[in-house]
Amino acid sequence: MPPPPPPPPPTAADRGREVRQRLLRAGAELIAERGWSAVSTRAVAERAKTAQGLVHYHFASLGALLRQAALGGVEALFDELTTLLKTAATSQQALDRVLGALDAYSGTDPTSLLFTETYLAAARDEELKDGLAGILAGARDALADHLGDQGVPQPQETAVVLLAAVDGLMLHRPTSPALTSAAVGPVLRRLFTEANPGGGTV
Amino acid sequence: MPPPPPPPPPTAADRGREVRQRLLRAGAELIAERGWSAVSTRAVAERAKTAQGLVHYHFASLGALLRQAALGGVEALFDELTTLLKTAATSQQALDRVLGALDAYSGTDPTSLLFTETYLAAARDEELKDGLAGILAGARDALADHLGDQGVPQPQETAVVLLAAVDGLMLHRPTSPALTSAAVGPVLRRLFTEANPGGGTV
DNA sequence: ATTCGCCTTGGTCGAACGCCCAAGGCGGGC
DNA sequence: GCCCGCCTTGGGCGTTCGACCAAGGCGAAT
Numbered sequence: 001m002p003p004p005p006p007p008p009p010p011t012a013a014d015r016g017r018e019v020r021q022r023l024l025r026a027g028a029e030l031i032a033e034r035g036w037s038a039v040s041t042r043a044v045a046e047r048a049k050t051a052q053g054l055v056h057y058h059f060a061s062l063g064a065l066l067r068q069a070a071l072g073g074v075e076a077l078f079d080e081l082t083t084l085l086k087t088a089a090t091s092q093q094a095l096d097r098v099l100g101a102l103d104a105y106s107g108t109d110p111t112s113l114l115f116t117e118t119y120l121a122a123a124r125d126e127e128l129k130d131g132l133a134g135i136l137a138g139a140r141d142a143l144a145d146h147l148g149d150q151g152v153p154q155p156q157e158t159a160v161v162l163l164a165a166v167d168g169l170m171l172h173r174p175t176s177p178a179l180t181s182a183a184v185g186p187v188l189r190r191l192f193t194e195a196n197p198g199g200g201t202v
Numbered sequence: 203m204p205p206p207p208p209p210p211p212p213t214a215a216d217r218g219r220e221v222r223q224r225l226l227r228a229g230a231e232l233i234a235e236r237g238w239s240a241v242s243t244r245a246v247a248e249r250a251k252t253a254q255g256l257v258h259y260h261f262a263s264l265g266a267l268l269r270q271a272a273l274g275g276v277e278a279l280f281d282e283l284t285t286l287l288k289t290a291a292t293s294q295q296a297l298d299r300v301l302g303a304l305d306a307y308s309g310t311d312p313t314s315l316l317f318t319e320t321y322l323a324a325a326r327d328e329e330l331k332d333g334l335a336g337i338l339a340g341a342r343d344a345l346a347d348h349l350g351d352q353g354v355p356q357p358q359e360t361a362v363v364l365l366a367a368v369d370g371l372m373l374h375r376p377t378s379p380a381l382t383s384a385a386v387g388p389v390l391r392r393l394f395t396e397a398n399p400g401g402g403t404v
Numbered sequence: 405a406t407t408c409g410c411c412t413t414g415g416t417c418g419a420a421c422g423c424c425c426a427a428g429g430c431g432g433g434c
Numbered sequence: 435g436c437c438c439g440c441c442t443t444g445g446g447c448g449t450t451c452g453a454c455c456a457a458g459g460c461g462a463a464t
Contacts, residue, residue, distance in 0.1 A: 015441075035326070038239035041422060051443055056423060058441095108325050116322055116373065123310050123376040124237070133377050140378075154389060160380055161371070161389045165363070168370020171318065174325040175335050176342075178362055187356060187363045190392050217411075243452060253413055258453060260411095 020058050022048040027069035032113035036121045039066060063125075070118040071131045077111060078139040085142055091149050098143075099188065102166065102181040107173030116171055139163070152192045162191060222260050224250040229271035234315035238323045241268060265327075272320040273333045279313060280341040287344055293351050300345075301390065304368065304383040309375030318373055341365070354394045364393060 026047035030039040041062050045052035059065040081098065088094030105112040122129040140159050147162075148155035165188065173179045228249035232241045243264050247254035261267040283300060290296030307314040324331040342361050349364075350357035367390065375381045 019441085035237070035239045035322070037237045040420075042420080053424085053443065053445090054441085062422065113322075113325060116318075119373045119377060120237070120315075120318055120322065123315060129377055136374075136377060156380075157385045157389050160374070160378055161367070161386050164370035164374040164378070164381065164386075165367040166370070167373055168366035168368070169363070171321045171369055171373065172338075172362075172366040175321060175331055175338060176362055176366070178358070179366065183359045184363050184366075187359050187393060190395065191389060193392065221411085242450080244450080255413065255415090255454085256411085264452065 019048070019050055019054060022050065023055060023058060023065060024069040024072055027065050028073045028114055029110060031066060031070060031117050032110040036066065036070075036117045066121075067125070067128050067131065070114060070121070070128070071135065073111070073114045074118055074132065075135045077115070078135055082139060082142045085146050091146050094146060095150065099185055100181070102169065102184075105170055107170045107179075112170040112173075115167060119167065136163070147192070150192065153194050158191055162188070165191075221250070221252055221256060224252065225257060225260060225267060226271040226274055229267050230275045230316055231312060233268060233272060233319050234312035238268065238272075238319045268323075269327070269330050269333065272316060272323070272330070273337065275313070275316050276320055276334065277337045279317070280337055284341060284344045287348050293348050296348060297352065301387055302383070304371065304386070307372055309372045309381075314372040314375075317369060321369065338365075349394070352394065355396050360393055364390070367393075 023044060026044045027039065030043055030047060034043075039062070041055045042052050044062075044065065045055055055062065055065060059068070081101075084097050084101075085091075085094045088097060107113075118128070118132060122132045140156075140163060143163065144155040144159035147158050152158050169179055169184060225246060228246045229241065232245055232249060236245075241264070243257045244254050246264075246267065247257055257264065257267060261270070283303075286299050286303075287293075287296045290299060309315075320330070320334060324334045342358075342365060345365065346357040346361035349360050354360050371381055371386060
């Protein structure tokens, strides 16, 4: 068999695109490590192993870079979650996996922190809020569909509360060691059933 | 009736204490407005109407000021919540009030943002994490006691999840306008009853 | 009247910040 | 062979940062 043709050498535009990706990845990492407003152009450039002047060549401002980096990271995880829901053998297994994914995020890992930082920054940045709302709408609807298929009442409202509760758990986890998935799993599952009159009277 | 004796003139120590309080209040406000790592000594001093050199006279560092300001704010609200639980005519009314308090916080108000910023900063600051954990333990236990009195199963775990869920809702609220208390209240109340086998099958 | 301790002022230090730009490298189309 | 457009470099602009300090104010104690 003939050897595969060697890949064409990357053009200048190709290399530029790759630098862009490195800058975005470095930005997302640093948001998680230091917090949104403690990320500097020089730190991003150093992490991405580029000259610091490149930041303002590829992006209009540091804020624009951070917005794009954060939204990209959030969208990637939501896409993964949606795929998990769609490819699972049964819907029940899918939701089990989603709840089980709680263990993958400790509240101090880069993904958890990026999520929390992004939601928080969106409260102060209209443009970020709009972008995040769009991404969130897709994930919320996909989750609500599956909840509805399972007979969960008020699937839209339940999906919204479930997503918020998971982020709240990530936010509290570093401070509350009791928040293991074994402890909270049974309680969270109560969200999937109608309130039982035989239970609490609140 | 004799006029009340005039209050003694404030001593230098009194005035110093008052400046401390102003600095702490200014610090808490600015954490909410700008985000933890975007608060500067000069901004705190200006908001507190003091000279900027006072910040490092009264506090060892900017970080120490912010830690104390944040923990003070968090503790104040948790004390208020605990009082609400203890002074209500009935326990049921108390929990209704707590859930109703959801409407008081929009996710963009200073209190909500201070809470979220503090939890997030605690993930990166061991000292802050310890202080926050202590305050949280008291509030959690008080809430768990009342949940237990109401017959809610697993009151400790439910209290932890409920507190986390409320903070998660505050975090999501600016992005998800659907998170009104009318929409999420009924879903949240499911947390108070044992999972009903007749409901969702997840 | 003098001393003492606490608080306050205003300015300064070196470092880091966001953003900008002149100048150069370099491969693809004419 | 030349030019054009895109990418890249390294340095520099003015500003703001956290921290620090010499000097003074002032009531309480002696």
